[in-house]
Amino acid sequence: MRQIKREFELRDQEFQYIRDLVMTQTGIVVSENKQELIYSRLSKRVRALNLGGFDDYIDLLEDGRNKDEMVAFVNAITTNLTAFFREGHHFDYLRDHALPKIMERNRQSRKIRIWSAGCSTGEEAYSIAMVLAEKLGFDTWDWRILATDIDTDVLSSANSRIYSADRVTGIDAQRLQRWFRKGGGRNQGLVQIAKELNDRISFKQLNLVKPWPIKNEFDIIFCRNVVIYFDVPTQKRIFDGYARHLAGHGNLFIGHSESLHKVTNRFESLGHTVYKKRDS
Ligand SMILES: C[S@@+](CC[C@H](N)C(=O)[O-])C[C@H]1O[C@@H](n2cnc3c(N)ncnc32)[C@H](O)[C@@H]1O
Incomplete structure (x- = not known):
């Protein structure tokens, strides 16, 4: 595995453990070359929880009592790229x-x-x-x-129902007018979809x-x-x-x-x- 200077160490056996856990929890296949991705998604959790490293994080996940962290783990792993009228x-x-x-x-x-x-x-x-x-x-x-x-x-x-206004730039004007409301004041730059x-x-x-x-x-x-x-x-x-x-x-x-x-x-x-x- 390529070694880059990082805040936390992600050892090979820890990476393998995480790959297996992602598979059983979500069905998502994490390929061998995705250490960087796993590091960038999960180091945020290690930091947010004030843990010493991935070994502590894995201990926490292994402790079946911590259901909330398993939810946060899954949320951190998923890729959520999407768009309005994608593949129109x-x-x-x-x-x-x-x-x-x-x-x-x-x-x-x-x-x-x-x-x-x-x-x-x-x-x-x-x-x-x-x-x-x-x-x-x-x-x-x-x-x-x-x-x-x-x-x-x-x-x-x-x-x-709230989206950043740049997410709706491709939607035609008539639709925008009908289904979205522009935010003002501290909601400037946001739009809200019709209830x-x-x-x-x-x-x-x-x-x-x-x-x-x-x-x-x-x-x-x-x-x-x-x-x-x-x-x-x-x-x-x-x-x-x-x-x-x-x-x-x-x-x-x-x-x-x-x-x-x-x-x-x-x-x-x-x-x-x-x-x-x-x-x-
Ligand atoms: C790339 S997005 C696709 C969104 C939308 N369908 C589209 O095409 O724009 C993939 C979504 O699948 C969800 N996902 C991944 N694994 C899943 C699972 N095991 N069960 C349900 N949803 C899952 C992710 O959380 C993510 O939001």
Whole structure:
């Protein structure tokens, strides 16, 4: 391992312990060359807790009584990069193809259920909500979004509805005007999303590699840029789980660098990382 002068020493066996713990707690595969990343994410915890080094930090994590630190550990490890209308073609597909089909199918129940799995700070779920609100309004359809993540910090941030103004620069003016309010005074530089969108979203903690406390069937599942961090058997378990929770007419959206090829045969590609369930 490359030795750099650091505030704390991260010994090889400590790094190996942390890699294993990340895998069992989150499913995320930390490759051998990611010592720097682990150091930069976790040295903050060692410092915040006033510990002498990674050996003390591991002792703390091993002591099963410290549940709070395990939460902070997981929160520190996750990568939460996201954006409003990221991979914008999915939102066009949602509006122009997926929703009309679901509306036809669900015309009796007038219910639509969508899951944003690995929702990070909420931009994906709010983008979905904007599309639904613009197409369906709030009165005639009971549409709801479940937005889940393993990381409790990102979920609190999502629920606050507050974003830095530079996060919304790519959103078109009409949408901005309709769904965002600019902060003034000490909230200068911030924007807040409309509460009526948040009212349709349940942000909940859910670890995709542990049993899911979910009974519902969803019309659409978004799981984008999440499984990229998992090994193939874990990806397979998750996608097979989505197949069980997706309605027959539903769609699965995955990230542009992800693929179901050689992972699961439960889905059929419709192109551009949009899938439907294969007839069984
Ligand atoms: C890169 S973000 C993707 C956000 C959004 N889906 C997008 O495409 O913009 C990946 C998210 O997956 C979450 N994640 C990682 N491991 C997870 C797990 N085991 N269960 C649930 N969420 C997880 C992370 O906390 C992070 O917020």
